[in-house]
Amino acid sequence: MSQTTAAETVDVFGPDSMLRRLVNEARWGLAVTRATVLEAAHPQIGTALIGNSTFVTHPWRRLRNTLVSTQRILDPDQRVRTREAARLNRLHARISGTDPQGRRYDAMDAEARAWVVATLFESAVTMYRLSGESLDGPAMEQLYAEFRALLALIEGDSDRLPATLQEFWPYFDDMIEHRLESTEAVRVILYRLFANVPAPPLLRSHPAVWAAGRAVAGPVAAAITIASLPESFCRRVALPDLPGARALMHGAYLTIAVATRLLPDGWVQVGSIMSLLDPDHAGGSGPWESVRRKADQAAAMLRLITPAPDETNQATRSADRFFAEILDQTGDGYLAWPDLAAMAREIAARLDLDEQDEERLFNAFAVWWRELQTNLDADGDGRVTRQEYAASAACLPSSGLVKIADVLFDVTDVDDDQTIDAQEYQTLFRTAFQRDLTDKGDSYSRSAFLRQFLSFMTGQQHSIAYNSLLSQ
Structure with missing residues (x-):
């Protein structure tokens, strides 16, 4: 089996890198959300998420940090990549423990880390397919090589992923059939995170508006995500096949794909979207800045006419x-x-x-x-x-x-x-x-x-x- 080492990643993420372009697109969020569900079904990852992660209580912070980390790990400067890989490894080395069944988990587990990269690759391929942009053979081979290089950068080698694309798909199917479980983390992501996600910074002054929108968007997001998952996985973890969900899912992916093609690049970059949702993310710049400023002005006006909440000074409260x-x-x-x-x-x-x-x-x-x-x-x-x-x-x-x-x-x-x-x-x-x-x-x-x-x-x-x- 051929082996990819960290040293070989020097030129992989250069100007022609598919992965570097992909992770800067807003639609990458669809692939990441889908991949996170697949990751959470791995018993090691699912337990670590429930016991140590803040992704449910602070999802926007987690999203922002993930974006920054991804930008560092794919930086053209090899020194930046190496530094970020070392930081991620130190972070994960501190996460270990025992699940409710008495099984040990460790965030440095090589199989689990390989599975994270595998789900991201498979979800990226699925995202392209559902968006009407199926990758040809050479493009898919290149993307897979880049994901293996990513694993090599953080793990030291890529041996836990199959060496060839042809070998990857049987590996992926085998993981679903024999390693994944219906974990608490899967249910939390699909039914608690989507239903209770707090407002992004831009909308925190409008809790009623956000709650009303979330009541509709939460179940829709869960349905779209479930419908995009492999059927074998849905059977494995007993996820429902909701009527009309697949049509809704296809419509969502195609709509985002059309927007990606028609809107100016600056409007559909993930950084621009984040700067709209979180003013602190981009320092107040980008094509969405005027929209954000108008929203801030409207929020300030609403605060002026809204009675202040009743606060007490009781120490216990x-x-x-x-x-x-x-x-x-x-x-x-x-x-x-x-x-x-x-x-x-x-x-x-x-x-x-x-x-x-x-x-x-x-x-x-x-x-x-x-x-x-x-x-x-x-x-x-x-x-x-x-x-x-x-x-x-x-x-x-x-x-x-x-x-x-x-x-x-x-x-x-x-x-x-x-x-x-x-x-x-x-x-x-x-x-x-x-x-x-x-x-x-x-x-x-x-x-x-x-x-x-x-x-x-x-x-x-x-x-x-x-x-x-x-x-x-």
């Missing part, structure tokens, strides 16, 4: 709300190490930390977690309930949080001048510099940073900046 919106990153109703690890991952990804700084950050969060366990985990089950947190939040120790704040300040202060300037602030928070939070006119001192961080992380003070970092 404040702690309860902070628990739900910030601490419970995985959305399972408990505070445990995966929730704090998710915060560390988000910060490390935003700042693109190297291995040493990333390790310092995770160690600081680990210190805080041990404090929380010692002081709040009354029944010793390794997790903190919302009630346990709310009852004792006011008297929590802060030494762990101080350690996190110190590390966070150090890694944000890239020029090591002991202040965080406007550019460093925006890199971390993806928002404009907040002068009112500092004790200096144009920078953020360590003491001011520490005060603000502790006030937010103990639930005492609201912060738009930290809310955008850890909850949106």
